[in-house]
Amino acid sequence: MTADDSPMPTPPERPMPRHAAPAPPAIATARTLVKTYGAGETAVRALDGIDVDLVRGELTAIMGPSGSGKSTLMHCLAGLDRATSGSVVVDGAEITRMSERQLTRLRRTRLGFVFQSYNLVPTLTAVENITLPLDIARRRVDQAHLDSVIAAVGLADRLHHRPSELSGGQQQRVACARALVSRPAIVFADEPTGNLDSRSAREVLTFLRASVDDLGQSVVMVTHDPNAASFAHRVLFLADGHLVGELTRPTAGTILDALRELG
Numbered sequence: 161m162t163a164d165d166s167p168m169p170t171p172p173e174r175p176m177p178r179h180a181a182p183a184p185p186a187i188a189t190a191r192t193l194v195k196t197y198g199a200g201e202t203a204v205r206a207l208d209g210i211d212v213d214l215v216r217g218e219l220t221a222i223m224g225p226s227g228s229g230k231s232t233l234m235h236c237l238a239g240l241d242r243a244t245s246g247s248v249v250v251d252g253a254e255i256t257r258m259s260e261r262q263l264t265r266l267r268r269t270r271l272g273f274v275f276q277s278y279n280l281v282p283t284l285t286a287v288e289n290i291t292l293p294l295d296i297a298r299r300r301v302d303q304a305h306l307d308s309v310i311a312a313v314g315l316a317d318r319l320h321h322r323p324s325e326l327s328g329g330q331q332q333r334v335a336c337a338r339a340l341v342s343r344p345a346i347v348f349a350d351e352p353t354g355n356l357d358s359r360s361a362r363e364v365l366t367f368l369r370a371s372v373d374d375l376g377q378s379v380v381m382v383t384h385d386p387n388a389a390s391f392a393h394r395v396l397f398l399a400d401g402h403l404v405g406e407l408t409r410p411t412a413g414t415i416l417d418a419l420r421e422l423g
C-alpha cells in the first residue's frame with residue numbers, strides 16, 4: 161500500500177470574505193512544551209521543549225521511534241494529559257491552564273478522537289454510534305453534514321449494522337465518521353490503522369485525507385507506518401522528546417529515508 165500511485169488532490173480554493181480577518185494558519189500550537197513523568201532519578205522527560213505548529217486544514221502525521229514521545233505529544237495537545245511546562249493553544253484556546261471541567265468540555269465540543277481499537281458501543285448501530293457525540297451533547301444533527309460524512313466514509317449500506325456485523329475497516333470508518341460529525345476543530349487519530357489489514361488501512365487513510373481535502377478538516381495522526389504517514393501533508397519526526405525533523409509532501413520512500421537517518 162502506498163499513496164504514491166494515487167493522485168493527491170489539492171485542497172479546494174476557499175474564497176475569503178472581503179473584510180474577514182484571515183484564520184490563523186495554525187490550528188494547534190505548542191511552545192517550549194515539556195512533559196516529565198515521575199520525579200528524581202527515575203524521572204522521564206518524555207517531551208523536552210517542543211515547539212510546533214499544526215497547520216489548519218492539513219493532515220499531519222507524527223512519527224518516531226518507540227518511546228520518542230509521540231503519544232505524549234498528542235495527549236498534551238488534546239488535553240488528555242497535562243504538560244509539565246510550556247503552552248498549548250488549540251483553536252485559539254490556551255489549554256494548559258484550563259480546569260478539568262473546561263478540558264472535558266473542550267474535548268467534547270471542539271475535538272474529535274480516533275483510537276486504534278475503534279471504541280464503538282457494541283449495542284448501537286453504525287449510525288447511532290456516529291451521532292452519539294451529538295446526542296450526548298444534546299446537539300441537533302445537521303442531516304446534510306451527516307449525509308456528506310456518511311457518503312465520504314462509504315458506509316451508506318451498513319448504517320443499521322452493529323459493530324460485530326462490520327469488518328475492522330468498516331468499524332474504523334464508523335469511528336472516523338463519529339469523530340467528524342460534530343465538525344471538530346481538529347481530529348486526533350492515535351495509530352488509526354494499527355489493527356487493520358493494508359486494504360482497510362488504505363480505505364481509512366483515504367477517508368481521513370478526503371476529510372481534509374473535501375470537508376476542510378484538520379487532522380493529526382500518530383503512526384509507525386510510513387505508508388500511512390505518506391497520506392499526510394506533513395510528517396513530523398520525534399526522537400527522545402525532541403522534534404528532530406519534518407517532511408512536506410511526503411512519500412513512503414522519503415519517510416523511510418528520514419526514519420533510517422534517525423536510526
Ligand SMILES: Nc1ncnc2c1ncn2[C@@H]1O[C@H](COP(=O)(O)OP(=O)(O)OP(=O)(O)O)[C@@H](O)[C@H]1O
Binds near residue numbers: 226227232233
Ligand atoms: N504514564 C507514564 N509514566 C511514566 N513514563 C511514561 C508514561 N507514559 C509514557 N512514559 C514514558 O515517556 C516516554 C515517551 O512515551 P510515549 O508513549 O509518548 O512514546 P511513543 O513515541 O508514543 O512510543 P510508542 O511508539 O512505543 O507508543 C517513554 O520513555 C515512556 O516510557
